[in-house]
Amino acid sequence: MNVERLKVKFTADNRxxxxxxxxxxxxxxxxxxAKLMELSEEKVEKLFSEILNDFSERHRDFTDNLIIGYxxxxxxIETQDVSEKRKMLIGAYFSKEYSIESAALFNxxxxxxxxxxxxxxxxxxxxxxxxxxxxxxISSIEFREGIVTADNAxxxxxxxxxxxxxxxxxxxxxxxxxxxxxxESVSNSGLQAxxxxxxxxxxxxxxxxxxxxxxKSGALGKIMDYLDSNYSAIFSSEFPVSERVLFPFSESxxxxxxxxxxxxxxxxxxxxxxxxxxxxxxGRSFRTQLIETNDFLNYEVRTMTGNGVLDxxxxxxxxxxxxxxxxxxRQDGENLYIMKSNDLYHWENxxxxxxxxxxxxxxxVGNCGSPIETDEGWLVITHAVGAMRKYVIxxxxxxxxxxxxxxxxxxxxxxxxxxxxxxxxxxxxxxSCGSIIKDDELIxxxxxxxxxxxxxxxxxxxxxxxIK
Numbered sequence: 001m002n003v004e005r006l007k008v009k010f011t012a013d014n015r016x017x018x019x020x021x022x023x024x025x026x027x028x029x030x031x032x033x034a035k036l037m038e039l040s041e042e043k044v045e046k047l048f049s050e051i052l053n054d055f056s057e058r059h060r061d062f063t064d065n066l067i068i069g070y071x072x073x074x075x076x077i078e079t080q081d082v083s084e085k086r087k088m089l090i091g092a093y094f095s096k097e098y099s100i101e102s103a104a105l106f107n108x109x110x111x112x113x114x115x116x117x118x119x120x121x122x123x124x125x126x127x128x129x130x131x132x133x134x135x136x137x138i139s140s141i142e143f144r145e146g147i148v149t150a151d152n153a154x155x156x157x158x159x160x161x162x163x164x165x166x167x168x169x170x171x172x173x174x175x176x177x178x179x180x181x182x183x184e185s186v187s188n189s190g191l192q193a194x195x196x197x198x199x200x201x202x203x204x205x206x207x208x209x210x211x212x213x214x215x216k217s218g219a220l221g222k223i224m225d226y227l228d229s230n231y232s233a234i235f236s237s238e239f240p241v242s243e244r245v246l247f248p249f250s251e252s253x254x255x256x257x258x259x260x261x262x263x264x265x266x267x268x269x270x271x272x273x274x275x276x277x278x279x280x281x282x283g284r285s286f287r288t289q290l291i292e293t294n295d296f297l298n299y300e301v302r303t304m305t306g307n308g309v310l311d312x313x314x315x316x317x318x319x320x321x322x323x324x325x326x327x328x329x330r331q332d333g334e335n336l337y338i339m340k341s342n343d344l345y346h347w348e349n350x351x352x353x354x355x356x357x358x359x360x361x362x363x364x365v366g367n368c369g370s371p372i373e374t375d376e377g378w379l380v381i382t383h384a385v386g387a388m389r390k391y392v393i394x395x396x397x398x399x400x401x402x403x404x405x406x407x408x409x410x411x412x413x414x415x416x417x418x419x420x421x422x423x424x425x426x427x428x429x430x431x432s433c434g435s436i437i438k439d440d441e442l443i444x445x446x447x448x449x450x451x452x453x454x455x456x457x458x459x460x461x462x463x464x465x466x467i468k
Contacts, residue, residue, distance in 0.1 A: 001462055003415055006455040008154045010108075010130065010144075012101040016163045017058060018245055019065050021072060022096040029094070030076050036090050041083060048089045058097070060164050060239070066091030100140050100163055100245060103133040104425050106447035109262045109369050109434030111274060113145060114295055122150030124438050127241065127296055128445060129262045129276065130453060131433075139256035141246040141278065143296060152441050154455050159242040166233035166299070168249055170201045201227040225252060226303060229280070229289065233299040241296060249301075252287060253280035259312070260291065261433045263370035266319040275344075277304075277314045288314050290345065308339045308347030315370040315434070316344075317378070317403070326403055328353070328367045328380060336365050336382065336396075338404050351404055354396060360386040360413060361394070368393055369434030372442075373400070376464055377407050381435055381444065384413070391429040392416045393446065397467045408467040415456055417449065424449025 024032070039047070056062045069091030082090075113125035128144040142163075146156040204227055208220050229250045248254050262276040276291035288309045292300045304314075308329065317326040327339045329350060336354040341347045356362050361384030371378040378398040385391055392413035399405040415430050422428045432446040437460055444456045 001412070001414055001458060001466060003456050003458045005418075006154055006457065008156060008455050010105050010453040012103065012105040012132070012452070013159070014099045014102040015161065016101050016132075016159075017097040017099050018163050018165055018247060019059055019062075019069075019095050020098045020247075021069065022094050024094075026076070029073055032093060033073065033076050033090065036086070036093060037077065037079075037082075039086075039089075041086070044083070044086045044089050048085045048092070051089070051092045055092075055097075058162070060162050060243070063088055066095065069095040098134055098247075100134045100142070100247070101132045102135055103137060104451050105130055105132050105142070106450050106453050107131040107259050107431055107433050108445035108447060108453045109260060109276075109432070110436050110443065110445045111262050111264045111434065112436065114272070114274075119147065120150065122439075124148045124436075126436065127262075128156075129260050129433070131257075131259055132245075133256075137256070138248065139258045139281075140248065141257050141260050141276075141291075143241045143244050145241040148436075148438050148443060152438060152443065152457060154443075157240075157242065160240050162243050163245050164235070164239050164243050165245055165247055166235045169232040169234065170227065171230045171232065171300075228252065229301070229303050231301050233301065235297045237297060244296070246291070246299065248280075250280070252282050253289065255283040256281040257289075258286075259433055261313075261315045261367075261369050262291075263316050263318050263434065265316065268320070275316050277316060279312045286312065288312070302345060304345050304347065306341075306347040308341075308350045313366045315367045317371050318373060321403055322401065328371060330366050334364050336367065336380075338398075353398075353404065354382075354406065354409065356384070357409075358384075358411060360384055360390070360392055362386055363389070368432040368446075371398065371403070372435065372437055374437065374460060374464070378403050379437075379442075379460070379463070381414075381432060381442070383431055388428060390417070391431055393430055393432060393444070395463050395467065397464065410463070410466050412466070414458060414463065415444070415446065421448040424451030426450035 066088040070087040073094050109129045111127050113127050116125055125147050130142045131139050132142045133139045229252045235244045258279040260276045260278040265273050265275050274293045277288055279286050280289045288304050290302045290304050311330050314327055314329045324340045324342055325344050329337045329339055331337050331350050335352055337350040338353045339347050339350045356365050363385040365384050368381040368383050371380045377400050380396045382394050393415040394410045394413045396409040397407040417428050417430045427449050429449045430446050435442055435444045440460050441457050442460055447453045
């Protein structure tokens with residue numbers, strides 16, 4: 001097939017850093033604070049001036065963030081008579097820079113931008129979502145924006161030098177949502193009364209922290225996990241798209257938010273919302289979480305439940321089919337499945353859709369993002385794994401009204417890693433988390449060996465002809 005690789009490439013930029021807390025145990029914290037409190041104001045001013053000179057241009061609202069760092073350790077300081085510069089100096093000692101892209105920038109997905117104003121005829125503005133990986137192989141979610149021109153070239157908006165985190169808010173949940181996640185009855189009458197009023201994580205920890213430590217796998221531990229894993233992330237509209245970073249916030253994702261598959265979803269009333277499924281990894285186990293947004297400024301992160309969401313690589317269809325939500329998934333790390341549900345957050349039964357048949361996919365087949373609606377059927381871009389763990393990209397076509405039925409599948413890859421793409425953190429891989437169709441061309445963002453990302457395009461007609 002005639003695939004055109006475009007010249008636009010994304011490589012990791014280790015200059016993009018965020019501010020994180022630099023956490024130490026209580027005794028060490030107290031010793032450092034004692035030394036800082038003994039410094040003369042003259043020395044404090046000198047040290048802080050050096051820090052301001054070295055770091056202030058690298059971060060938005062740098063001094064405000066240092067005050068936040070100070071507030072995190074202020075309980076260890078007996079006196080409240082602390083000058084503003086000493087507070088900020090203390091905040092600097094208990095803060096650190098984290099390079100979010102120091103290892104890689106890869107596994108992109110692509111959706112139409114919610115703002116399509118001010119474009120020339122035939123242009124489409126888009127949001128690109130990327131997995132950024134830094135020190136300790138911790139993955140976060142980054143964003144870029146660009147335009148597909150009238151002749152389907154890609155023009156990107158320059159990425160901001162700065163990277164910023166959102167304001168976080170914990171969610172309050174009624175008892176029915178919590179019971180669904182816990183999967184068992186709540187017999188404690190005091191807890192029952194608390195849940196019926198709606199409960200926050202901080203309130204729950206205050207009452208049950210000691211009990212939870214004894215049995216993290218019990219109902220109380222599961223409730224705390226649920227309250228911890230559901231939150232809102234809110235960015236200022238002053239932050240350009242490329243400055244916004246979703247970095248792990250809850251314990252369930254503390255080691256990474258991986259491979260976000262975003263889709264623009266059409267609601268029953270014709271309006272749109274964006275959903276992104278991602279893998280939350282805590283260093284021991286993983287789960288699938290759901291990100292919701294209308295504007296890529298305000299995000300809600302929600303837990304998905306049920307036996308159907310126990311593996312990775314879930315991708316939601318861009319609209320309901322026959323009145324229910326549909327999702328492409330994998331359940332066993334080998335085959336492709338389809339699921340249906342009346343509840344976007346709860347998925348149970350999965351039906352096997354496709355198994356490896358060709359030699360280049362004997363090891364595994366999976367999706368490369370959400371299905372795309374065409375007149376001929378649901379086009380699902382797939383990935384497949386063959387000999388030497390080589391990843392390629394291909395496609396399958398599903399029936400529009402009965403997506404559990406396959407119309408046809410490619411008997412060859414659409415895209416395979418070429419000589420310039422096969423070297424990287426994970427060699428011999430091309431991979432995507434979501435594409436779009438514009439003017440009968442598939443615009444395919446893809447990662448190269450888990451290190452960098454780029455774009456390719458191919459006519460939909462050519463793919464469909466191959467499938468048929």
